Amino acid sequence: MPHALSRRAALLAAALTTAASLAACGSDDGGSSAGSSAPASGGGQAGAFPVTVSTAFGDVEIAEEPQRVVALGWSDAETALSLGVQPVGASDWLGFGGEGVGPWAEGLYDEAPEIIETLEPSLEAIAALDPDLILDTRSDGTQERYDSLSAIAPTVGAPEGVDAYQTTWQQQLELVGQALGRTEEAEQLRGEVEQAFADAAAEHPEFDGTEVAVGAYTSEGFGAYVRGDTRVDFMEALGFTNKQAIQDLATESFFVPVSEEQVSLLDAPLTVAFPIFVDPAQITSNPLWQTLGSVQQGNAVVLEDETLVNAFSSGSALGQQYALENAVPLFAEPLQD
Template identity: 75%
Template sequence: MRSRPVLRGAALLAVAVLATSCGSDPADDGADAATSSGGSSGAFPVTVPTAFGEVTVEEEPARVVALGWSDAETALALGVQPVGASDWLGFGGEGVGPWAEGLYDEAPELIDTLEPSLEAIAALEPDLILDTRSAATQDRYDLLSQIAPTISQPEGVGPYQTTWQQQLELVGQALGKEDEAAQLEDDVEQRFADAAADHPEFEGTEVAVAAYTSEGFGAYVRGDSRVDFMEQLGFVNKPAIQELSGTNFFVPVSDEEVSLLDAPLTVVFPIFVEVSAITANPVWGTLPSVQQGHALVLEDQDLVSAFSSGTPLGIEYALDNAVPLFADAL
């Protein structure tokens, strides 16, 4: 089975680490598409602290463009439908996973991920841009903020390393949905706590979370949504991998270093390659975790995307479908 282009822009970023409309008038078309299905929980204007300073949103946004990884799904989870969105996980259509299907009344204009078209964004006449999990550069922020108030990542957070909790808080503040965001965070945290309680064997167990691309293996470190997911279940990212972390969320692992991926639980998935590129790889077969049956290759692309999404909706899907697989592998 061929891997769908999971992690689209971020996968390209990971590989880079390894190698170093609608035709109608956007002002009239779905003018209320980004408004809430319910009332706002806070009064406007609101001021949101970000890495590039405080951003003031004067009025409740009516036309939201969601550019950061998972920003669109996070807005949808709070009842707000972006008029434009980036499709980081390569779903096509509405740009969201099956766990978020049916939340749009009208599909958004899809915007490129790594180099979004400023013209396409401006044509949507947004009154708010969400960019809370992205490359996090000053240039990107400066260009976007010339179009509309732009909510970037939190201060002190690196590229693509905004946690789902931080993202939910930022998006909730900007949309005037702080109460809804807090309730949703509590709900998801409770789901994690319940899963961890059901599987006490997860607590303190070391895990290696990896991907395989055309460039070979690579491992994820703390600050990446997949590792954070595992650690919320009680797992511990393998220290030998964590020690390699720098400013990126993904570290290359050469064939000579593949023993780094050996752990009481090893989880790996393919990006832009066949699953057989992992399972038939002789190097993969040398890992004790593989030989002992404690290695899990995620093949279902919806599950891989949910595991990688870092959104409340995707997380809940992954908790339902991935946790049993982790338990079986242990």
């Protein structure tokens, strides 16, 4: 990804290249308990409406409990499902196929939603669903996109002060919970996930203060992530610290291209990497990868399982739970005395 990309092009490229494989994930790992905390379907809290949700585009008034929700932002559909609401339309950012959600959210739909394109959603397809609420809390966050969507139905976009695609899972839960009249459920789920992070950190004191480099490999080469990306935020919630030399390269995007001459940036006390659209062997057999001290010392982890990579990348509460259960042991193993 060249440095000369425009801001919008760079953000779109980052969004695409940081999505794990667009191949549909298998359901073998769908039995995780992550989805078990999702509340059962039912109405919102009594007297919750009307509600006012504050966003980067101003206050959004929602007069009555939404009945037809279209969830367009990255993980908006999973977040609504986790609160017991089934969108009639949704975008499939990570290319799961089917219902457009990860295995950790399988079984939460009674009827599959209409799948809507991600970067350039069809306004006609959205309008045809007759929505009374549109969720777009994690997307490119442009005024143009918001104006187009809000002309169809009340639209809840990103919170104020958040760059494109960088709404945290906590902010997303709060916004979606408010919009759906389910703030209590959102607060409960947030507490469960944050406790799971705290428990994992307490079980692994070796994570505390350990510098980590989080990278990916595509057909264009290596890249690394900075704070504001869900994967780095995940690691820092466990006690790790993102490598400062990578952090110093941060721009408006959450993805930093790493040239062949810069691959040493990925060397850290713990290096975590995963493939995007390529075979994992293209990382592990790469001569540049093998030059890293962390690789030579056994302190590098390559996430090869598509389901786990997608959970790590999802930025949703349910996906985070799945990743905590399945990725933390992989991060811990290289750091054992």
